[in-house]
Amino acid sequence: MKIALIGAGNLATNLGRALVEAGHVVCQVYSHTKESADALAMRLGSMGVNILSEVVTDAQLYIVALKDSALAEVLPTLVKGREYALWVHTAGSVPMDMWKEYGLKHYGVLYPMQTFSKAREVDFAEIPFFLEASGKVEMDILRSLASSLSRNVHEADSEQRKFLHLSAVFACNFTNAMYTASARLLEEHGLPFDAMLPLIDETARKVHSLHPSDAQTGPAVRYDKNVIDKHLALLDKHPLYKELYELTSRIIHETK
């Protein structure tokens, strides 16, 4: 199958790599900067373009991995003359019906729920893929493609995918924000962030066998006001972290 990859960001980079490793051919990479398009294309043995009219017209599958706000800018021009192909996007929060606006017949969603950074290669085998498609044939194609990358392939409709994405923001993006706060507080006092890693690992491992509400520990769960007040005083120079500490402690205590 001839695949064109629209986008060269974190997700496109990791997905492109995984596709090529699994033996697929990515015939072209589009990005709105030539530099990004070429950088990824080179890694994929592909060609980079940054002009929409130069995107190949004969791909069988267009995988669109752009930030949500770029979709409406790029797609009206891009889709034109390429309506026969299968089009998928990779976004958690964008409903599949978006494709109808562009007069397409074959479309769907290929949503790999993972955190991607260009600097880090991710093992795709365990990544949950959530698929949605306009029909049975399209779903079969997407399932076969996703299954060549991962053992963890599911179907999810647009409504479920919205909540998967929202939940992933809490479990991943906001978790990482807690790590960052922790790192900053340590570094300001000459302590290495590495000291936190065993604790971070155990916190993640723990919820494989306990529900997170049963795994909760710390001063907020028992509402130890003595400790909480001391911690708030230590955060006087960080008003946003202080607000975060107060709110999260309240949530832990009130929703336990």
Added chain:
Amino acid sequence: MKIALIGAGNLATNLGRALVEAGHVVCQVYSHTKESADALAMRLGSMGVNILSEVVTDAQLYIVALKDSALAEVLPTLVKGREYALWVHTAGSVPMDMWKEYGLKHYGVLYPMQTFSKAREVDFAEIPFFLEASGKVEMDILRSLASSLSRNVHEADSEQRKFLHLSAVFACNFTNAMYTASARLLEEHGLPFDAMLPLIDETARKVHSLHPSDAQTGPAVRYDKNVIDKHLALLDKHPLYKELYELTSRIIHETK
């Protein structure tokens, strides 16, 4: 060395187990309820008591693992007649100097930085222990004890320990609160929390090789208002989670 364990909560339970596994003898377990004292004592091949005057007077080391607010209630009575021994507490936020109030000469802090639940056995070998002691002899005893449990033993003064504990609250307790929010949102929509585990694991693994501020992904880092507004609308029924979403997104965006 004859050790008395004062406390039978999550930390005391896990520490007691690790001590016994490493070949130490815990001669007694105190808790203010007989039931908890006996339950832990039975697992440690020890004796449980819930009356302060029945605590042995001939232990060489008293390890006090009580919640911070209980220290001032229990210690004045408990220390009396046992001043010759080495006394340590296990709390991140309590300064070592606390012991001076009780007229002790041999004292210190044994702070294992980890999240402990009674329902889950933790491998102590990797847990960072942070030690502080009133003198060289006391430090040698604590270092030898901690090294029999873990390969990861450090010294830290009371000021550093305050920030270690505060940072641990962010990296562990608040991280777990994000997992809980994620689990609740999924479960309300008939989706299994297990689907998040590959993402949770990768989020933790990632900060072993990238600084968390470089590992940050998601709509907040690029301030994708389109996605953020959709997510806030999905949280209408959860005002506290909505507030948490707004605040954490602001923190991610403003401190990147």
